[in-house]
Amino acid sequence: MIRALLFLIPAAAYAAPCITATSACTEFVTLGGGPMRAMIYRTYSLAEKNEKITRALVVIHGTNRDADNYFRSSLAAAFLADALEDTIVIVPRIASAAGSCHDVLAPDEVSWNCGSWRTGGEAASTDKLTSFDFTDEILRQLARKDLFPNLKAIVVAGHSAGGQYVTRYEMANKVHETLGVPVTYVVSNPSSYAWLDATRPTGEVTNCANYDRWPYGLQNRSGYASKLSDEGLKKQLASRPTTYLLGEIDILPLGGFDSSCSAMAQGPTRLARGQAFGKYVIEKLGAQHTVTVVPLCGHNARCMFTAEVALPILFPKQ
Secondary structure (H helix, E strand, O other), X not given: OHHHHHHHOOHHHHOOOOOOOOHHHEEEEEOOOOOOEEEEEEOXXXXXXXXXXXXXXEEEXXXXXXXXXXXXXXXXXXXXXXXXXXXXXXXXXXXXXOOXXXXXXXXXXXXXXXXXXXXXXXXXXXXXXXXXXHHHHHXXXXXXXXXXOOOOEEEEEEEOHHHHHHHHHHHHOOOHHHOOXXXXXXXXXXXXXXXXXXXXXXXXXXXXXXXXXXXXXXXXXXXXXXXXXXXXXXXXXXXXXXXXXXXXOOOOOOOOOOOOHHHHOOOOOHHHHHHHHHHHXXXXXXXXXXXXXXXXXXXXXXXXXXXXXXXXXHOOXX
């Protein structure tokens, strides 16, 4: 009798989050109508109906494209926030086998540009896709009411090179207002930002010819962001809820620190650059953005995302 009753309970009632950074917790997202595709790590399938899910956290990895490691850190944050059961955690693998990148790709897996993936550049293997299109497709899938009928919030976060991706994706993406689900952005410890005018906090730009060119400014934009006007980018940046999550001790030139004159014009450290950019968009554009400094964290995604102050930002209450 007990066995018979068990068969009457929907299988979804037993669904548990996938919490290992192995192939068991991955799936492919079809892009551009196929056969092109890209891989994600995820706690629940992005293609199966799940009524338990009320939140989504999408985390963009750093320059090493180590999505497995970022998945572990994101799982740790979800555990600490007691959010594993009702949050789908997704870490896209923005892989590249171009230039100095040597990721091993699956059949039909997109090879992104080794450098410009972090700023919405065109893929190396096709000119029909940019790296921002990947996240667009993930968000569209999450917003499907037939799959996630109770989803109430999406957070897109990124650290280091992932933070560069998210700050530019936040200002440029064309899906934010179309999803029917609120999206917030968390920009953590990037080396640079796309400034919206020719001013810079240091004022030291006399001998720096490229300081205002994309991705440091809006001039000569390429890839996904080239399809929008300057005013459109400014309007979108100001209107979209964003937190700049900055490490209190991210003040050393470590971990791929950008020491070019274009980046140094934005400030001497990642902490200084984030504080300056946050102040700029709040005061100049009236953006309702927040600058949050994480105590005792340097350039370390796990420290940043598992800090007590970060948890309610990454996993907002419903």
